[in-house]
Amino acid sequence: MAILKSEARLCLNCMEEHQVDIVEVTEQETFKGVNVEFTAIYEFCSNTDNYLETEDMIRANSLAVKDAYRKKVGLMTSAEIRAMRKKYDVSQKDFSEILDWGGATITRYENHHVQDRAHDDILRKIDSDPKWFLEMLKRAEARLSTKAFNLYYHKACELYNKKKNQYLIDSIHAIYATFEGEAVTGGVELDLDKVVEIINYLALQVVALHKVKLMKMLWYSDELNFKRHGKAITGLVYEAWPKGALPVGHDQIILLENVCFETVEYGENVGYKFKPIQGFEGKYLTDQEIETMDEIVKQLGKLNTDEIVDRMHDEEAYKQTPIYSIINYSFASKLSLN
Template sequence: MTNDYLIKSAEMDCPICNKVHSLELRKRLTQGLVKGEVVNYEEVYYLCPLSDEEENEFVPAGLMDENLLRARDAYRIQKGLLTSNEIAEIRSFYGLTQSDLSALLGWGDVTVTRYESKTVQDETYDNIMRMAFENPMFALENLDRHKERFTEDRYKRIRKKITDKVEEVGNLYLKKQEINSLYVNFQEESDYNGFKKLDIEKLANIIGYFAHFANNVFKVKLMKLLWYADALHFRRYGRSMTGLVYKHRPYGALPIAFDEIIYLPTVRVIEEIIYEDISYKIVPNKQVNVSDFSLEELNILESVATKFKNYRAREIVNYMHEEKAYLETEEYEIIPYSLAKELRELR
């Protein structure tokens, strides 16, 4: 597989041979230096296919700015910071301009503009923007604190949008906080969490995927689907997908916070009475976006969903009971991911 490929061809004035002809717009994986550190990023450039000269490619000023932004975003990802697009998504979430978000947070007028175009934010500013996105009440409190920086009409419009978000996602924020509190003892990467800190967004998307692509997904079955996805990913790549921590329970592997995670926003829970017992059916709440997963992750999710698609809860529980990870742990004991290396093939 090549790291250099053609995006499209376009007729334009070529500065290399001073002729108008078809130039190739190409993309390649390259390295750059950001804040003293080497990062890998995708660079876009033009290639002149007619030139025999060694220098047969060029990057216009506008494209150079885009490449620099890609390099900075690669650095941000490497450091666990919000990318420029993610900052823009926070603004879009509340219907804010760049100057609006800066004013709401009490920053200089062009601070957010710089973060979206050229400057890499530090961790403190990054955390504040994350809080504003994850907790609408935090955004609302900051808006009221800096009310004087807005016209009365603009303040009222923004306040209405944020209060709508408080009603829409406020409970979700509290649910995430509740889940995170149950994982307070698993903040370090270890064999217990598959050498990955809990990723609630990834977890929510995976739950949504299984709700869409497996049949009769009740609570017990969902927990086994999650374990198999995590275990298979660990066996192949040495890390879990979600960072969930599982315990040995009578019905197989059960993650910590199993009661809380079924209320994440990608699904909804329907209570059904089966043989006088209450069962919790997990159904989709919104469309799954497969672009949220890597190709490796999608392959694993498809394998698990296909294998257990038509299994009932008792059948998948019995299947899991035969796994070495279950047989070699005691009830209520955490199941270490290292035992997933002995996972049976899903065929």
């Protein structure tokens, strides 16, 4: 028995004024044939050694039994269902409407009524799959107010985009899982937060930052930082392509959240022009790394695509690397920048 709170007042058990404790007690109960352990809350009267339950406590204790049961048999608890609904920012009534369940179903599930397995599966699927929720939402559009629908739609899209970004992050890390050794990685683990920050940092200061130039500038940043401080910044691994260094996973990297570009047409070709996100603020790069970046911007920022490609072709690291092979950091000491 643990005392949560103690206050001097009229005790409704013995009807005398004394110190009444609010206590937590571990109890066991059988619910739907399953024995569960749960934490109950009572008022304790030290005069009579009796426990007393207020109305609120009766409600909370009964919910605790049911949540202990839900946990034990692997169903979402009332708090988990509530948190999931809040994540989507949908009212209890509208959530039931979207699922085409009875109007008070979700309200009941967030309280005493234990959901069955089929409904639990649906709730879990919604929790982990915003795309699926979007489909359910569209199906229910006619039954919701326009304002509510738009609000929910916007929120669900936001969750979906976050999820997509997570898939993207996972896939890039999967590609990188086999890379090891300082000469390949520059002595740091892949840090996509820094990659995104560098892209924005460059996009903010470099006019007309197209993809080929950006990729070269990433390589130069990592290479120069390695030359100066013995480690790269991002952990990206670069290969020697005809137009110079290209990080492995470059197609995925430019799709990461907070990497922003517009597509530009040049005759038959489509190019990407990178822009900083609105209100960009750096938080991952160290002061030392920013010094490296500033040198890169100063030395290379004004070069056009052809000029930076030519510059790259003259780098010892590029000349010594067979085409499409990984560019080794062991050439960093010969970099044309200091």
